[in-house]
Amino acid sequence: MRNRDWSEAEATGMSRSDPGHEHEAALIERIQRGERELFYELIRPYEKRVFVIAFTILRNEADAEDAAQDAFLKAFKYLGQFRAESRFSTWLIQVTINEARLRQRKSHLEIMRPIEDQENEDGTYTPRDFADWREIPSEALERREIREKLVAALGSLAQKYREVFVLRDVEHMSIEDTAQALGISPGAVKTRLLRARLMLRDLLSPGLEGIWAGHSQIPKGPKPWS
Amino acid sequence: MVVKCDDVWREISNYFEGDLDPALKRAMEEHFAQCRHCESVRDGVRNVIELYGDKAMFTLPAGFYPRLRDRLADQVEGQKGSSLGWLLGAAATAALATLALFATVRDRSLPQPRAQMSQPARRLPQRLVAIVDGGKTFHVPGCPFMHGKYHMVTPDEAVREGYAPCNRCMHEALRSAGNATPEFEGEEIVSRETAAK
Numbered sequence: 001m002r003n004r005d006w007s008e009a010e011a012t013g014m015s016r017s018d019p020g021h022e023h024e025a026a027l028i029e030r031i032q033r034g035e036r037e038l039f040y041e042l043i044r045p046y047e048k049r050v051f052v053i054a055f056t057i058l059r060n061e062a063d064a065e066d067a068a069q070d071a072f073l074k075a076f077k078y079l080g081q082f083r084a085e086s087r088f089s090t091w092l093i094q095v096t097i098n099e100a101r102l103r104q105r106k107s108h109l110e111i112m113r114p115i116e117d118q119e120n121e122d123g124t125y126t127p128r129d130f131a132d133w134r135e136i137p138s139e140a141l142e143r144r145e146i147r148e149k150l151v152a153a154l155g156s157l158a159q160k161y162r163e164v165f166v167l168r169d170v171e172h173m174s175i176e177d178t179a180q181a182l183g184i185s186p187g188a189v190k191t192r193l194l195r196a197r198l199m200l201r202d203l204l205s206p207g208l209e210g211i212w213a214g215h216s217q218i219p220k221g222p223k224p225w226s
Numbered sequence: 227m228v229v230k231c232d233d234v235w236r237e238i239s240n241y242f243e244g245d246l247d248p249a250l251k252r253a254m255e256e257h258f259a260q261c262r263h264c265e266s267v268r269d270g271v272r273n274v275i276e277l278y279g280d281k282a283m284f285t286l287p288a289g290f291y292p293r294l295r296d297r298l299a300d301q302v303e304g305q306k307g308s309s310l311g312w313l314l315g316a317a318a319t320a321a322l323a324t325l326a327l328f329a330t331v332r333d334r335s336l337p338q339p340r341a342q343m344s345q346p347a348r349r350l351p352q353r354l355v356a357i358v359d360g361g362k363t364f365h366v367p368g369c370p371f372m373h374g375k376y377h378m379v380t381p382d383e384a385v386r387e388g389y390a391p392c393n394r395c396m397h398e399a400l401r402s403a404g405n406a407t408p409e410f411e412g413e414e415i416v417s418r419e420t421a422a423k
Contacts, residue, residue: 036302040295047294052284061287069297076301127235127267136273141282150277151284169278175243194239200278201270 024088032080039076046089049171050096056166057100059155067103071096086180093173093181097163125195128202153203157196164189165196227253234264238271354378355396357389369395 027042043050050071055064075095082091140146154162167178168189175193179186227249229237234254240246241254258265277283355364356376364384365372371394379387391397 039298039302047291048284048286051286051290055284065287065290065293069294072294072298073301076298124232124236127263127270136277141277141280147283154278165278169275170283172279190239190243190245194236197239197242197271197274198235198267200274201267204274205270 021087025084028079028082028084028088036076039079042088043072043075043092046092049089050092052170053093053096053163053166054100056154056162056170057097057159058104063103063107064100067100068096070103071099074099087177090173090177090181093167094183097181125198127198128205150204153200156203157199161192161196161199164192165200168193169197229253229257231257231261231264234258234261235267238267241268242271242275355381355384357384362390363392364389364396365392366395366399371395 024042027038031038031042047068051064051068054067054071055061058064058067071092075092078095082088141150154165157165163182164178167173167181168175173181175186175189179189182189229250234257237246237250237254241251246254258268354367356367356369356372356378357364358372358374358376360374361376364379364381365376367378369392371392
């Protein structure tokens with residue numbers, strides 16, 4: 001099922017409401033006072049989100065699960081230091097990103113960092129393919145190989161684009177929350193988001209023998225942004 | 227307002243964010259109607275956003291929740307929440323029960339103590355007794371063997387909480403109780419062994 005409707009009216013709002021902020025604040029206060037088991041209730045809405053973010057950074061399911069568990073443990077340990085100045089979800093995602101990046105550094109995955117990571121963001125991105133796109137039915141996601149190829153395409157982007165894209169377009173966080181979670185400006189979020197969307201579009205494009213053209217691999221060779 | 231393809235590509239993301247000046251948005255839509263390339267860019271970006279934003283795109287690995295719960299249990303609940311904790315707890319309980327049973331059987335098989343001080347108390351005074359903080363015995367208030375801070379409880383409470391009578395001051399008190407001194411009147415305390423007989 002599509003969870004977005006790109007009608008004209010819809011184009012003006014993409015925010016997804018978080019669980020009630022007041023309810024969360026009350027839960028956090030009770031946990032800090034000793035009702036520790038309420039922590040499960042506090043994190044329940046974010047379990048999948050934390051895993052997906054860790055997975056997007058680490059690109060490995062087992063590592064992502066470990067990182068997610070560590071992130072929740074750290075969140076529990078340092079919950080006493082959480083201040084209601086920011087949303088709990090944003091704070092939790094910051095903890096998750098830090099945990100995943102730390103794990104990544106430890107496993108020396110940065111050696112495999114794509115070359116476009118050093119790319120200057122100020123340069124304009126030119127779409128490479130202009131083949132006609134039909135609307136892709138969401139039922140396509142029921143096919144495992146389609147999902148795997150979408151994941152592979154996302155994984156081929158540089159980390160800074162993956163991080164922004166997953167927070168905004170996968171987890172539907174606002175531009176402001178995304179910027180806060182990543183410690184960058186809203187303008188940088190928008191720039192990276194534009195590039196990430198256009199790169200993914202080209203990677204998946206029918207005209208570039210993307211997955212919709214019936215071929216089994218993400219196109220190889222030089223990427224349009226390199 | 228007229229826009230070029232470059233303008234469209236630069237603003238296509240903001241178009242989907244709804245973060246455009248109305249005039250620019252209108253100009254872009256007029257451009258889409260005339261430019262197949264930009265229409266392709268718009269449709270492709272829309273598909274990307276919709277597909278990756280679909281809830282079905284990412285799924286949690288099987289067994290994620292129980293593993294997470296198990297990992298958190300030690301911190302959040304202490305040992306009781308983890309399966310390992312449950313096993314340890316059950317083993318400890320079984321061991322304690324075995325020890326208690328062994329101690330009871332062993333206790334019944336032993337001869338009763340003969341020394342006067344070791345005999346079960348026949349009566350405990352009903353006035354309050356003193357328990358020194360951190361100590362293991364209870365005393366008659368004013369006992370010279372009391373040191374440090376103390377608090378007052380009834381003798382029944384002291385026995386129930388596992389404190390033993392002071393061998394010196396309580397011995398004197400019990401002897402006085404044997405003389406039926408009114409101030410030490412109280413209910414008779416009968417040991418389990420005595421009751422069994």
